[in-house]
Amino acid sequence: MHTDTFLVHSGRETADAVQAINPPLVRASTVVFKSLADYKHAHHQTVFDAPRYGRSGTSTTFELQRAMAAFAGAQSCLATSSGLSAIVAVLSAHAGPGRHLLLSAGVYGPTRIFCDKELAPLGTIVEYFPDGADITPYLRDNTTLVYVETPASLTMEMLDVRALCAAARARNVPVAADSTWGTPVFFDAHALGVQISIHSATKFINGHSDLMLGLMTGSLDDLAALRAYCDRSGAHAAPDVCWLALRGLRTLSVRLQRHQQTAMSIAQWLQEQPKVKRVMYPALPSDPGHALWKGQFSGAAGPFSFELVPCSESAFAAFMDALRLFSLGTSWGGYESLVLPAVPYHLRTLDVLPDEGRLVRLHVGLEDAGDLREDLDQALRRL
Numbered sequence: 571m572h573t574d575t576f577l578v579h580s581g582r583e584t585a586d587a588v589q590a591i592n593p594p595l596v597r598a599s600t601v602v603f604k605s606l607a608d609y610k611h612a613h614h615q616t617v618f619d620a621p622r623y624g625r626s627g628t629s630t631t632f633e634l635q636r637a638m639a640a641f642a643g644a645q646s647c648l649a650t651s652s653g654l655s656a657i658v659a660v661l662s663a664h665a666g667p668g669r670h671l672l673l674s675a676g677v678y679g680p681t682r683i684f685c686d687k688e689l690a691p692l693g694t695i696v697e698y699f700p701d702g703a704d705i706t707p708y709l710r711d712n713t714t715l716v717y718v719e720t721p722a723s724l725t726m727e728m729l730d731v732r733a734l735c736a737a738a739r740a741r742n743v744p745v746a747a748d749s750t751w752g753t754p755v756f757f758d759a760h761a762l763g764v765q766i767s768i769h770s771a772t773k774f775i776n777g778h779s780d781l782m783l784g785l786m787t788g789s790l791d792d793l794a795a796l797r798a799y800c801d802r803s804g805a806h807a808a809p810d811v812c813w814l815a816l817r818g819l820r821t822l823s824v825r826l827q828r829h830q831q832t833a834m835s836i837a838q839w840l841q842e843q844p845k846v847k848r849v850m851y852p853a854l855p856s857d858p859g860h861a862l863w864k865g866q867f868s869g870a871a872g873p874f875s876f877e878l879v880p881c882s883e884s885a886f887a888a889f890m891d892a893l894r895l896f897s898l899g900t901s902w903g904g905y906e907s908l909v910l911p912a913v914p915y916h917l918r919t920l921d922v923l924p925d926e927g928r929l930v931r932l933h934v935g936l937e938d939a940g941d942l943r944e945d946l947d948q949a950l951r952r953l
């Protein structure tokens with residue numbers, strides 16, 4: 571089945587029982603069993619895969635997890651309360667005193683903060699490798715995980731995921747990737763060699779800016795340690811949220827195609843604007859990461875960044891405040907366009923920031939491309 575067909579028809583296994591097109595929303599804290607034998611059986615099943623207690627999910631959770639696992643080409647999927655809680659589960663399951671975690675430098679700011687402020691003080695050795703580096707010299711005997719994100723948050727640098735997975739595999743080290751930007755529609759993380767793929771389903775998978783959800787996909791073996799971590803730490807996704815995310819999944823590939831088309835036209839237009847110093851979008855042929863993007867992604871999502879020419883804070887505020895269709899707010903992946911003054915936390919470890927102009931992150935939504943261009947145009951004239 572092609573992706574579009576798969577997304578429409580998957581995740582509906584429990585719908586027949588209620589004679590509906592959509593699976594039922596099952597909310598529960600208590601799960602009941604017909605016999606002691608059934609109760610014992612449930613407690614011998616893999617946690618988060620069968621009804622046991624509300625925290626380990628209901629049929630609604632399992633529908634989403636099964637659909638997402640199959641969509642990502644993985645054996646298993648685990649849902650949790652947010653993208654960040656999924657990231658925390660993956661990192662925590664591989665952390666510990668004396669263990670070495672190797673991360674790409676451009677990871678999402680809160681990922682870095684969790685490593686530096688929670689894991690490192692308890693004895694995990696946290697190290698960041700620069701974009702484009704061969705990771706082989708960074709791998710140590712005690713490296714337990716390589717963790718990457720591509721494109722990098724805010725600054726959009728691309729990584730050679732295929733090459734770094736091969737290097738990690740040669741040393742028997744698993745690779746986890748934050749695949750939120752590409753989603754399985756554009757980024758087949760497992761085919762590139764990634765063992766654990768992480769998604770903030772808060773973004774494109776749900777697509778309507780009204781919930782928080784994290785999803786992790788991989789083999790049962792590769793997810794075993796983080797499944798145990800989620801079980802012990804009470805990490806859990808609410809059935810209501812899983813039901814909505816399953817609804818979002820139906821239209822994911824259609825939405826992404828439109829996000830891509832409009833984002834590309836806006837990025838090309840921005841490149842020609844005199845007040846824009848550079849546009850960071852790997853789908854642009856001029857982008858330094860274009861070849862890597864082309865070799866690993868089948869499309870480009872809606873968020874990207876651009877750098878303005880250097881300007882005063884008040885001129886920058888005039889630009890930001892003049893925008894009407896791009897709302898000022900954190901997040902991305904929803905139907906609506908967003909703008910954010912981007913602070914690349916990962917670059918703060920450098921003495922000198924490469925950008926002297928202000929960095930702006932856009933999420934290009936599903937509005938008309940011409941309307942969005944006009945909005946940016948009138949705001950740039952205020953700069």
Ligand SMILES: Cc1ncc(COP(=O)(O)O)c(C=O)c1O
Binds near residue numbers: 654723751
């Ligand atoms: C790349 C990336 N990963 C993970 C997250 C965290 O996801 P959530 O907001 O669902 O916790 C975000 C949030 O912005 C993100 O941009």
